Every structure is written in C-alpha cells, then in structure tokens.
Amino acid sequence: MKVNEIKAEHLGGGVVLFKNVFDVDFKMFYDIAKEVVFREKDEMYKLSVHPETGKPAYLNKSGYYFDLSSVEEMPMRGSMIHLDKRQEVIELLSFIEKAKYQCLLRYMEIFPISYKNIWWKVKGHIVGYGPGVYLGSHSDTSADYVYGLSHPADQLATRNTVSCIAYINDSVDSAEELGESNFTGGEHYFNFLDITYRPSKGDILMFPSNFIASHEVKPVTGGLRFSYLGWYAHGTPNKEVSEYVNDPLLEPETAITSTNLYLPTLREDFQEYLLSVGHDKNTLPYSITTVGN
Amino acid sequence: MEPIHLGGGVVIFKNAIDINQDSVITHLESLKAKAREEMFTYVYDEEGVPLHVVNQGGFIYEIDDIEKSPVRMMHGLDPVFSQECEDAVYKALLMYVEMFPAILHCLWWRSTGHVLAYDKGAKLGLHSDNDVNYRYGAEPQMQHATRNVLSALVYLNDCTDDGEEIKPNSFSGGHMSIPYFDIDIKPEKGMICMMPANYLGAHEIFEVTRGTRYSYLGWFAQGSADPDRGVKPFEDKETMAMGNQLWLKTIIEDYKEYIDSKYAVGSAPESLTLFNSRKKDHVNEGQ
Numbered sequence: 001m002k003v004n005e006i007k008a009e010h011l012g013g014g015v016v017l018f019k020n021v022f023d024v025d026f027k028m029f030y031d032i033a034k035e036v037v038f039r040e041k042d043e044m045y046k047l048s049v050h051p052e053t054g055k056p057a058y059l060n061k062s063g064y065y066f067d068l069s070s071v072e073e074m075p076m077r078g079s080m081i082h083l084d085k086r087q088e089v090i091e092l093l094s095f096i097e098k099a100k101y102q103c104l105l106r107y108m109e110i111f112p113i114s115y116k117n118i119w120w121k122v123k124g125h126i127v128g129y130g131p132g133v134y135l136g137s138h139s140d141t142s143a144d145y146v147y148g149l150s151h152p153a154d155q156l157a158t159r160n161t162v163s164c165i166a167y168i169n170d171s172v173d174s175a176e177e178l179g180e181s182n183f184t185g186g187e188h189y190f191n192f193l194d195i196t197y198r199p200s201k202g203d204i205l206m207f208p209s210n211f212i213a214s215h216e217v218k219p220v221t222g223g224l225r226f227s228y229l230g231w232y233a234h235g236t237p238n239k240e241v242s243e244y245v246n247d248p249l250l251e252p253e254t255a256i257t258s259t260n261l262y263l264p265t266l267r268e269d270f271q272e273y274l275l276s277v278g279h280d281k282n283t284l285p286y287s288i289t290t291v292g293n
Numbered sequence: 294m295e296p297i298h299l300g301g302g303v304v305i306f307k308n309a310i311d312i313n314q315d316s317v318i319t320h321l322e323s324l325k326a327k328a329r330e331e332m333f334t335y336v337y338d339e340e341g342v343p344l345h346v347v348n349q350g351g352f353i354y355e356i357d358d359i360e361k362s363p364v365r366m367m368h369g370l371d372p373v374f375s376q377e378c379e380d381a382v383y384k385a386l387l388m389y390v391e392m393f394p395a396i397l398h399c400l401w402w403r404s405t406g407h408v409l410a411y412d413k414g415a416k417l418g419l420h421s422d423n424d425v426n427y428r429y430g431a432e433p434q435m436q437h438a439t440r441n442v443l444s445a446l447v448y449l450n451d452c453t454d455d456g457e458e459i460k461p462n463s464f465s466g467g468h469m470s471i472p473y474f475d476i477d478i479k480p481e482k483g484m485i486c487m488m489p490a491n492y493l494g495a496h497e498i499f500e501v502t503r504g505t506r507y508s509y510l511g512w513f514a515q516g517s518a519d520p521d522r523g524v525k526p527f528e529d530k531e532t533m534a535m536g537n538q539l540w541l542k543t544i545i546e547d548y549k550e551y552i553d554s555k556y557a558v559g560s561a562p563e564s565l566t567l568f569n570s571r572k573k574d575h576v577n578e579g580q
Contacts, residue, residue: 113419113495117439119427137395137564139395139396139399145398145399146398147545208489209491210493211393211396211442212393212493213493234427235440236432238519238524265429266429
C-alpha cells in the first residue's frame with residue numbers, strides 16, 4: 001500500500017481530483033467492499049410477502065415493508081466496516097484514511113478558507129451500486145428537512161463541509177471490457193457545475209458538501225461500482241439530536257471503531273506541510289492557521 | 294428583477310429594492326457611533342494598559358485595527374426598513390431556489406439581517422460566513438454561524454470608482470471580491486447579492502477610500518435548535534424575544550406558489566418541483 005505523488009487537478013467549483021493517488025491490493029478492497037455491502041443488505045432486509053398486496057416485498061429490521069424495486073434500486077451501504085475486526089481490513093482502512101488526509105492538506109492549500117470549516121471527520125463507508133442503480137441529484141449537507149413534516153433525527157449531514165470519495169474500481173467503456181471487478185456507467189455528475197467524473201480506482205475526489213456541489217450518480221449499466229465515501233465537518237456535536245464526535249487523543253481505543261473523530265493535529269500538520277512546500281508564514285494559505293486568535 | 298449568476302452560486306439581483314436613501318443613510322449614520330462602541334471588548338494587561346480588543350465573534354483585533362473594521366449595527370434599526378429588506382431578500386431567495394433547487398431542504402431558518410458600515414479606511418479580509426474561529430481544544434461558545442448555508446446582502450448605497458461621476462450618498466473602493474470564482478462585485482444601491490456561506494463563497498471587502506459603504510446582511514441556515522451554541526430560532530416575529538432567528542415555516546409552499554405562478558400547470562421542469570416528491574416521501578414515511 002502506498003500513497004503516490006499527490007497531483008491535484010481543480011475541475012472547477014472546488015471539485016479537486018487526485019488522480020491515481022493511492023495504491024492498494026484493489027482486488028482485495030473490491031472483495032471486502034462487496035462482502036460488507038451484501039452482508040449489511042441481508043441484515044437489514046429479509047425477503048417476505050407484503051401482507052396487504054400479497055406481492056413479494058422486503059421486510060426491514062424495524063418491521064416496515066418495501067417494494068422489491070425500491071430496495072434494489074437504492075445504492076447499498078457498508079456502514080459497519082469500521083467494526084470489522086480483521087487485521088487486513090483495519091490496516092486497509094487506516095491506510096486510506098491517511099491517504100485522504102494527505103489529499104486534504106493539499107486541498108486546504110488550494111482553498112485555505114476551507115481549513116476553518118474542518119474540525120472533525122466522518123470516516124468513510126462503502127457505497128455499492130449494482131446494475132440499474134443510480135442516485136438522483138442531492139447535496140451532501142441535506143438532511144431532507146421539511147418544516148412541520150419532518151424534523152430529521154439524524155442531522156449529521158448538515159455539519160459536512162468537504163466530501164471525499166476514494167474509488168475502488170474502474171468504470172469501463174463497454175460491456176466487452178467488463179471483467180471481474182469493473183463496471184460500466186456510474187459517472188459522478190455535478191449538476192450545477194457541469195462536471196463529470198468517471199470513476200477510476202486509486203483516485204480520490206474532494207468537493208464542497210454544500211448545494212453548489214450537488215451531484216448525481218448515473219445508472220450503473222453492468223458490474224458493481226464501489227467507492228469509499230466520507231466527510232470533513234464542523235460544529236460542536238448537538239446532543240439534542242444524538243450527535244457525537246470522539247477525540248482520538250482522549251479515547252484512542254474507541255477511535256478505532258468510531259466513525260466521527262476530531263482532527264487534533266490538523267493545524268500543526270497543515271503548517272508543517274505548507275512550510276515544506278515553500279509557503280511563508282505571513283500570507284495565505286499559512287496565515288489562515290494563525291488569524292484572529 | 295432578473296437574477297444574474299456570476300458563477301459558483303454567487304447571484305446578483307439588480308434593483309431588487311427601492312431605498313429611500315436620504316432617510317435611510319441619515320438613520321444609519323445616527324446609529325453608527327454607539328454600535329461601534331458595542332462591538333469590541335477591550336482586553337487589558339496587569340497595569341491596565343489595553344492589549345487588544347475582541348469582537349463579538351471572538352476574533353482578536355489590534356486596537357489600531359478598530360478603525361479599519363466595519364461597524365455592525367444590530368439594534369435599533371427602523372423596523373419598516375428592516376422588513377422591506379427582509380421581504381426583498383425572501384423574494385430573491387425563491388428565485389435562487391429555482392436556480393439551485395437542491396438548496397431547498399437546507400433552508401430551515403433565517404437570521405434576520407443587520408447593517409454593516411465601512412467608513413473610509415475600513416476593509417475586511419478573506420473569510421467565509423460559516424466560520425467561528427475554531428481551533429482544536431478551543432471550541433467557541435456561539436456557533437450559529439457554522440449553520441449558515443446562504444448569505445444575502447442588500448447594498449444600500451452606490452459605489453463610484455475613480456474617474457466616474459460621483460453619485461449622491463456614494464462611496465469609493467469597497468468592492469467585494471470572491472476569489473475562488475474570480476468575481477468582483479461593485480455595490481449598487483438596491484442590488485441584492487446571494488452567495489454560498491461556505492468556503493466556496495469566501496470573500497473579501499476592499500478598503501473604502503471615500504465615503505461610507507452600507508449594506509444589509511442576513512443568512513439562511515439549517516439545523517435543529519441548540520440554544521447553548523446560539524441556535525435558537527423563533528416561530529414568528531411576534532414571539533421573537535431575544536435573538537434574530539426565525540423558522541422558515543412556509544418556504545416550501547411559497548416556493549411552490551412561485552413556481553406555479555411562473556409556469557403553466559404541469560409545465561414546470563421536474564427538477565424544479567422536487568417539493569412534490571419530497572412531501573410525498575415524508576407523508577408516506579413508515580407506512
């Protein structure tokens with residue numbers, strides 16, 4: 001596993017592509033991703049029969065019935081991956097988180113003001129798309145709120161400031177090229193910025209979480225598409241809506257399995273990085289780390 | 294009032310509001326001195342010599358920099374004037390949602406506005422409107438700004454650049470720069486500017502070189518109440534006690550009405566009518 005040379009390409013609107021920035025055993029990553037998303041789906045939904053319509057339906061853990069299509073058309077999630085005890089999984093995720101962090105330093109160099117919006121991170125989770133699956137346009141800060149109708153219990157998304165996706169496998173041109181671990185379709189499209197990104201393993205994509213970087217994932221037409229999606233976020237957790245963020249310095253054991261973690265050394269790491277690439281202390285980006293306090 | 298998208302979600306609406314300038318500027322002039330006093334708290338050393346000042350947002354300023362800072366006028370604004378600004382901003386907001394529909398479900402409440410005055414020599418460095426000056430281990434008490442989604446400015450007087458004929462009540466300098474999108478905004482009386490409150494909409498106000506620059510600034514924000522952190526939206530103006538945050542109770546209905554009035558029945562693009570499907574989702578939830 002290694003982090004390659006960090007080359008940032010700003011595609012516009014704060015969307016930065018780090019092409020071919022990490023190397024891992026991608027076959028292993030793909031197999032792990034596949035295993036966790038299908039396991040979570042199986043744990044979440046049981047095939048059943050809808051009591052009223054008599055049609056086949058999924059029954060979820062909370063006792064609700066769903067049309068087969070409504071579940072099959074949704075991306076699958078591997079949200080529990082940080083609870084996985086296997087050493088190779090822990091090492092792989094720890095490496096990816098480190099690679100992301102190095103990209104983040106470069107990202108903040110390009111957009112220094114973003115540094116002020118990064119207090120903690122939500123570690124990545126696996127997102128899986130099978131054939132026919134897509135995701136409509138959305139922003140990563142929306143909690144689907146509607147006044148009076150729905151006061152979302154989970155609002156962590158509203159805290160997101162920078163989104164980060166690491167890609168696990170490749171989108172290929174045609175069905176003929178489909179092999180064991182690639183897919184067709186599944187482009188990531190930013191509606192308001194008119195930017196299309198086509199997944200390629202080893203890439204990391206960083207972009208603002210807010211509405212300007214709203215995006216959709218085009219239908220996957222063959223194969224399985226896997227990515228590892230996480231966020232950087234700000235704000236003290238609001239206990240009223242059960243938010244929590246752990247501090248890895250104070251709770252090192254919890255930090256291994258917890259997904260939401262403060263970034264205690266971000267300031268020092270950013271300063272050290274900026275000096276190492278030749279910035280002086282009195283101007284941006286460095287000065288953002290010392291301004292006003 | 295036609296919106297002009299300058300890029301990156303920065304949208305201007307020219308002539309969005311009529312400003313009775315003579316009375317408005319006189320009114321604001323009268324509030325300025327007291328507002329300046331309220332803005333800063335002096336910090337002294339052991340011998341009672343002032344070291345520096347701290348503003349309401351917790352940012353430290355050198356004493357010499359007081360003159361270079363804009364004055365924020367939060368209290369005592371004429372309610373009719375404030376309401377006119379709020380109404381014009383809300384009208385512009387509906388147009389903004391039409392341009393960026395994904396913002397709709399991120400609009401929970403609004404922070405009603407205050408006025409900013411930049412006297413000659415004042416400027417403001419590059420910053421974003423959702424920054425509260427956090428540092429690891431030192432979380433600021435008041436954090437409502439971290440909830441800001443969209444910033445809305447109403448320009449109250451004109452900027453005249455060097456070489457231009459000087460307009461009444463105008464100022465020089467004081468352009469707003471939004472560097473990540475290479476945008477330069479020259480304020481115009483009655484113009485509204487909306488921009489993302491996050492780092493993408495990071496902006497800087499250049500030094501005012503003549504006159505005083507006035508603008509009215511408010512925000513739209515999201516997230517549940519968190520009173521200890523300064524998030525305390527009220528249901529309506531009548532019950533609004535302390536603070537300036539109001540739930541946007543009718544934003545979905547108002548936006549729907551706006552779309553319905555603009556497009557013939559059933560002809561609005563699907564991307565603009567996401568309120569239909571979302572409402573259904575929530576009504577059906579749990580069935």
